[in-house]
Amino acid sequence: MEYVLETKSLTKKYRNFYALKNLNMRVEKGAIYGFVGRNGAGKTTLIRVLCGLQDTNLGEYALFGKWGKEKQAEREKMSGVVETPSIYLGMTAEDNIKIQYKTLGIPSFDGIDEILKTVGLSNTGKKKAKNFSLGMKQRLGIAIALVGNPDLLLLDEPINGLDPQGIVEIRELILKLNKERGITILISSHILGELSKIATHYGFINKGSMVAEMSAKQLFEKCRKCTKLEVTDIKSLSVVLEKDNFEYKVITDTQAEIYGDVMVTDLAIKLQKLGCNIVKITENDEDLESFYINLVGGGENE
Amino acid sequence: MNKLLSANLYRLKKNKTFYAGFAIYFVYFLYITTEFITAEKGGFPRDIGDLLYIAFTPTQYIMFFPLVVGVICSLFITEDFQSGAVRNKVIVGRTKTQIYLSNFITTMFICMFYYTIYLILSFTIGGLLLGYGTEGETIDFAKTIIVSYGIVISYSAVIAFISMIIKNSTFSVIATVVIFVLTAGVAINLIYKLDLPDTYIASIWGNGALVEKEVENFMQLSPKMNELARFFTKLMPSGQVNYLLSTNYPLSETVNGVSWIMLLYSGLVVTVTNLVGLFIFKKTDIK
Numbered sequence: 001m002e003y004v005l006e007t008k009s010l011t012k013k014y015r016n017f018y019a020l021k022n023l024n025m026r027v028e029k030g031a032i033y034g035f036v037g038r039n040g041a042g043k044t045t046l047i048r049v050l051c052g053l054q055d056t057n058l059g060e061y062a063l064f065g066k067w068g069k070e071k072q073a074e075r076e077k078m079s080g081v082v083e084t085p086s087i088y089l090g091m092t093a094e095d096n097i098k099i100q101y102k103t104l105g106i107p108s109f110d111g112i113d114e115i116l117k118t119v120g121l122s123n124t125g126k127k128k129a130k131n132f133s134l135g136m137k138q139r140l141g142i143a144i145a146l147v148g149n150p151d152l153l154l155l156d157e158p159i160n161g162l163d164p165q166g167i168v169e170i171r172e173l174i175l176k177l178n179k180e181r182g183i184t185i186l187i188s189s190h191i192l193g194e195l196s197k198i199a200t201h202y203g204f205i206n207k208g209s210m211v212a213e214m215s216a217k218q219l220f221e222k223c224r225k226c227t228k229l230e231v232t233d234i235k236s237l238s239v240v241l242e243k244d245n246f247e248y249k250v251i252t253d254t255q256a257e258i259y260g261d262v263m264v265t266d267l268a269i270k271l272q273k274l275g276c277n278i279v280k281i282t283e284n285d286e287d288l289e290s291f292y293i294n295l296v297g298g299g300e301n302e
Numbered sequence: 303m304n305k306l307l308s309a310n311l312y313r314l315k316k317n318k319t320f321y322a323g324f325a326i327y328f329v330y331f332l333y334i335t336t337e338f339i340t341a342e343k344g345g346f347p348r349d350i351g352d353l354l355y356i357a358f359t360p361t362q363y364i365m366f367f368p369l370v371v372g373v374i375c376s377l378f379i380t381e382d383f384q385s386g387a388v389r390n391k392v393i394v395g396r397t398k399t400q401i402y403l404s405n406f407i408t409t410m411f412i413c414m415f416y417y418t419i420y421l422i423l424s425f426t427i428g429g430l431l432l433g434y435g436t437e438g439e440t441i442d443f444a445k446t447i448i449v450s451y452g453i454v455i456s457y458s459a460v461i462a463f464i465s466m467i468i469k470n471s472t473f474s475v476i477a478t479v480v481i482f483v484l485t486a487g488v489a490i491n492l493i494y495k496l497d498l499p500d501t502y503i504a505s506i507w508g509n510g511a512l513v514e515k516e517v518e519n520f521m522q523l524s525p526k527m528n529e530l531a532r533f534f535t536k537l538m539p540s541g542q543v544n545y546l547l548s549t550n551y552p553l554s555e556t557v558n559g560v561s562w563i564m565l566l567y568s569g570l571v572v573t574v575t576n577l578v579g580l581f582i583f584k585k586t587d588i589k
Contacts, residue, residue: 051393053588075395082393086386088313095316102309103391144390154393 010059034199043188080154085141089130135166206296236276306404379465410458452568
């Protein structure tokens with residue numbers, strides 16, 4: 001597995017407060033990594049550290065497999081939008097992008113039109129960035145970040161404060177950048193519903209520590225609606241479920257998970273006929289939000 | 303660092319305040335030239351040399367050049383921090399040292415640009431209207447210009463220092479103005495103290511009548527303080543300006559006697575300011 005970003009025990013302390021505490025994470029190449037945590041959990045601190053805007057007290061991180069001082073040279077392959085879009089408000093979208101071209105030392109301005117088109121700012125002309133809507137400013141921030149064709153893009157709460165239309169636009173843009181340009185994206189947010197529409201991997205952070213890291217598939221499995229059955233004869237249960245075309249998974253020799261809606265009475269009658277009894281039934285109907293609350297300890301965070 | 307400089311210059315090219323500063327400086331030049339023409343008509347001869355000494359200030363009390371360029375450069379440098387655009391530089395791998403030095407060089411470029419424009423105006427319009435002075439003054443003019451560039455560069459270092467440490471446009475502009483006005487005041491005061499005569503004639507009552515007697519000047523600085531005051535006036539850019547302007551330190555004496563020391567002091571100001579500024583800037587997080 002190729003990782004574009006790895007951290008080892010990252011720790012950032014402000015007096016007695018740990019913004020990051022022994023944080024370990026790995027971001028696979030090509031992933032859209034949803035970095036989930038409530039406000040103040042340490043998301044922005046981590047992104048700021050990864051962007052080189054802040055130092056850590058302990059720990060280390062690698063960019064594109066390069067640790068220590070070697071990673072500095074890899075920074076040109078990454079980009080990001082941290083907190084608010086970093087743009088010169090008195091300038092046009094094109095001028096803002098041109099300045100980033102200069103900063104990166106790209107000799108010609110070729111590709112500016114394509115970047116503007118990608119983010120949907122082609123027709124802004126001489127309009128100054130200060131007259132842009134919040135969504136447009138956010139897209140301009142991403143456009144600047146796209147200069148130099150980065151392989152890794154870090155986005156800190158990119159949909160904060162946007163209207164529904166703006167949220168959809170940013171979501172589609174992120175998907176497009178990932179699919180068409182193959183950019184690995186780390187996106188932090190506390191809006192789980194939105195993240196779940198784009199993320200391929202998740203990292204859950206609480207009080208500066210990584211609570212869990214998993215793929216979207218693993219998370220889907222955990223959050224999927226299912227009925228957990230404990231029976232006296234698992235083979236009989238399998239026969240009934242196969243016959244009725246249920247999607248299920250045998251967990252132990254007495255337990256299985258059945259996905260989808262189950263008519264428990266019908267199932268019980270059919271099992272009874274095969275001499276199998278139901279010992280216990282539990283239902284799992286956890287969505288992403290309740291999964292996260294359970295993960296980080298809801299009561300503690302309320 | 304060349305890439306950062308290139309980005310800064312591109313931004314400068316698009317900056318309206320930069321052009322406004324140019325216009326202000328042009329108006330200032332016209333004002334000074336008109337004043338000199340009026341003075342000439344009143345029987346006080348003026349030439350290009352007077353324009354050169356007065357490049358930094360229209361009067362002894364207001365620091366025109368440092369205030370104008372200080373405000374323009376402060377606004378320009380702090381825009382990077384106010385807009386958050388400095389983050390775009392750090393994220394793609396530009397170091398804090400590169401950012402600090404590129405901003406100092408840009409500030410220096412702006413300051414030198416304005417001063418050069420003033421010189422060009424002086425040697426063209428000013429020279430034509432007021433005359434080019436005597437042949438013997440040419441070397442002194444050249445030396446004055448060299449010393450002036452030294453002053454301009456030390457001002458740049460101080461402006462970059464203030465802007466890079468404070469980072470906020472409003473506070474940075476206020477701090478620049480306050481620091482420059484205060485140091486100008488200190489310099490004027492020190493020069494005044496240094497210019498005091500050793501003795502003065504006092505009228506003293508004695509033998510039933512007022513007699514005039516030469517007495518020691520009690521306001522004069524002690525030898526140690528005098529040395530210290532001389533050091534600071536030569537060290538501070540505002541002090542150097544006052545040296546150039548002081549009537550008690552004729553141009554020839556200034557440029558021949560202390561100009562090279564002043565250049566050395568300018569170098570010292572630039573080095574120390576940049577080292578301290580870099581140290582502080584590297585210690586602070588970028589917002």
